[in-house]
Amino acid sequence: MSQFDIMNLVYLVALLVLAAFSLSPMFRANFWKTIQQFMIWALIFVGVVVVVGSWDNIRSAALPPQVSYSEDGTIEIPKSYDGHFYVTALVNGAKIDFVVDTGASDLVLSQKDAITAGLDVENLDFYGRAMTANGEVRTAPVRLDSVALGAFDDKNVRARVNGGDLDISLLGMSYLNRYPTITMTRNQLTLSR
Template identity: 50%
Template sequence: MDSNDLPRLVYLVLLLAVVGGYFLMESRRNLGKTIAISGLWGDIRRGALPTEAVVRGDTLEVPVAEDGHFYLTAEVNGTKVLFVVDTGASDIVLTERDAERVGLNPATLNYFGTAMTANGPVETAPVRLGTLSLGGLTDTNVPAVVNGGALDTSLLGMSYLGRHEVTFTRDRLILRR
């Protein structure tokens, strides 16, 4: 820190105070409205971005969610299932709830597999999905596992993602086959 840093900091703080004070004085009659409008920009931005995957030919573009993850809704055995894209997951992983929704009975499955998760090991049951449809593409007899542990959202792992050319950008995931 040289001897000019402190005077520069004081100057910038004073400049900010003057500009901010001017703004407040000019908009004091409509200050409530100004604050309300400035709070809407986040909502406007979110509303302008697509929240669902967009299919363009052989390309599927998935926007990033507010939490930084990518979510896809696929049809499994004719039932819509929400998946989070998880490059750390080796397989397609269904929650027990989603497994039941697509016609599998978790109570009759053999949970002899083990998956290592961030929360420790969990039991898994290997299954075959009759169909998995995503973005106009349908795969049949798709291998997957049912998670015997606590899992909120089903995972779309590398066994499925590896069937595509996968590109991540700042705000979207692009799958191309």
């Protein structure tokens, strides 16, 4: 709803209150009680409008979209409410959440996720460099024993551990290139082998 629409709504409500006040003798007799009841109904109306307008976001947050794995090896990843594609993979047997990032060259683990996957982050050599939206970060190259996504279990996967602050690990092109067909539609990313 634009600022202009909101101002029009306020104007119409004020006009309606003025008309009701001038036409109703009962309204004039119980002025403050009527105003109180009107404000309660107005808040209920505004609450309903907000819930209806935000319903898709509320539903997406409460019930996040589920990734589906088909028998023919197709992985369908629905778009999340924030516009990204999220998937959970098993890295060295540990569940790791990823955002699918076609702008990332490599599969990149956050330090927290690297520890979860059994990597010794303290002894990694962060000599690599990567340019991100937040500037340059140091990276450490690693080899993962396995990355399993659905029916696919890839061995000896090249990856990097991010030396900076990374909230969620990135499923980048070095991993995505293992899928000959990558299709992106408005609301879904499909990977197939």
